[in-house]
Amino acid sequence: MPPTFGQLKRYCDKNGWVMVRNTDHWYYEKVLPNGEVLRTRVSHAVAKEIPGHLWRKILKQLRTTEEEFWKGI
Incomplete structure (x- = not known):
């Protein structure tokens, strides 16, 4: 079962992701040890479940x- 956007935000906040912008969504980045930058965004609709394809x-x-996601929240 997919998580809610609120659970995704909690995961990002707890696992080394840095919020770089808060506009229409929360935008997060994480810099890996090799210098690569990962990016994701999280909807402000925190109670809404994330659709499966997304x-x-x-x-x-x-x-x-x-599995690691659920352990990380």
Whole structure:
């Protein structure tokens, strides 16, 4: 079951992602040890569940598995 946008925000806040902008969405970046920059954005609709197709895309952006995501929140 996909998480809510609020759970995604909590994951980003707890796992080394830095909010770089707060406009229509929360925009996050994470710099990897090799200098690569990962980016994702989180909707302000914190109670809304993330649609399945979007959730799969977000997991790729986060470079994590669903199991690791749930452990990280």
